[in-house]
Amino acid sequence: MxxxxxxxxxxxxxxxxxxxxWTTLFWPVVRALVVVGAGSYLAALVPPGPQQGSLRLLLLAVALVALAVLVGGPVLRWRTTxxxxxxxxxxxxxxxxxxxxxxxxxxxxxxxxxxxxxxxxxxxxxxxxxxxxxxxxxxxxxxxxxxxxxxxxxxxxxxxxxxxxxxxxxxxxxxxxxxxxxxxxx
Structure with a gap:
């Protein structure tokens, strides 16, 4: 039920x-755009070479943690209120x-x-x-x-x-x- x-x-x-x-979600959406944009930009700056894949995976992990904390938390609070x-x-x-x-x-x-x-x-x-x-x-x-x-x-x-x-x-x-x-x- x-x-x-x-x-x-x-x-x-x-x-x-x-x-x-709904305006409660305004800043989490802005943060999501900033994290995705910054993560994409930094991933493009990683120089080619043997470490490129590892560095990009590290950037991806940092971006996912940032998204979970900066976006996921506020969205969950909104959804569970x-x-x-x-x-x-x-x-x-x-x-x-x-x-x-x-x-x-x-x-x-x-x-x-x-x-x-x-x-x-x-x-x-x-x-x-x-x-x-x-x-x-x-x-x-x-x-x-x-x-x-x-x-x-x-x-x-x-x-x-x-x-x-x-x-x-x-x-x-x-x-x-x-x-x-x-x-x-x-």
Missing amino acids: PYPDKLLADDEEVVRHLHPH HHVLTTHRLLSREGVRSRRGRDVALSRVTDVSFRQTLRQRLIRSGTLTVESVGDGGPLVLERVPDVEGTAGLLHHLIEEDEERRAWEPDTVAGGHDESPYSTRRY
Whole structure:
């Protein structure tokens, strides 16, 4: 079962699944181009002779290590960072070697705010801060694509969650089914 479906309750649905904004990958791509260009240039400078093959293999090995560290690491961090809005909660997971995660029930959210610099406004990115009841402190999600729309969607989901919980039989005093579709009278 793919992520995040394996984390969902039976009546829970994914509304939006986000990774950090694509601009997070800008510098790793630049580094990849520099490493490949520099490696190719240096490989062309290796003088012909019996050591040429060995020196080029050494350059290739150095370039592959540089690519793994300078490009592979940031790309893996981007790929393994998930922010998932569902009908019941906000899930955040990040990390490659060690994972960090946090789930915030929509019913526990007390405030949603976002912040954007001028540059972030131009590329439609920003920082989303979600305050909730509890000890965990605010959940700060950085480089969220369409942060303003995501904040609005989160507000909408919180309102829908409040309405849904108001009509659930378990949340009504006395345990009676008070849904508008109920035919029982008390």
